[in-house]
Amino acid sequence: MQILSNLIKIKYPIIFAPFMHVSGMALFPFIVLSKKKFIHNPQIIRHEIIHLKQQLELLILPFYALYLLNYLVNLLKYKNHNKAYLNIVFEQGNRF
Numbered sequence: 001m002q003i004l005s006n007l008i009k010i011k012y013p014i015i016f017a018p019f020m021h022v023s024g025m026a027l028f029p030f031i032v033l034s035k036k037k038f039i040h041n042p043q044i045i046r047h048e049i050i051h052l053k054q055q056l057e058l059l060i061l062p063f064y065a066l067y068l069l070n071y072l073v074n075l076l077k078y079k080n081h082n083k084a085y086l087n088i089v090f091e092q093g094n095r096f
């Protein structure tokens with residue numbers, strides 16, 4: 001378990017993927033970060049921990065299916081990646 005700024009206890013393993021084009025991603029049970037410095041960013045870490053909890057609540061695989069389906073429906077609706085992403089139900093209320 002790693003401790004982030006004495007504020008968040010991280011019980012999930014963190015791996016780094018410098019090729020990612022996003023700051024972080026939750027792939028149960030991992031928090032994947034694109035840069036090592038993001039481990040000190042409580043907003044990013046909290047955001048990904050919330051996604052890991054959402055994944056657990058939905059027994060993991062259904063989360064990914066619903067997330068992707070919601071994104072694709074939003075993409076058809078908004079015809080814009082950012083709007084489609086930001087309007088995914090799992091991103092609502094999980095803002096930085």
Ligand SMILES: [Zn+2]
Pocket residue numbers: 047051090091094
């Ligand atoms: Zn997110």
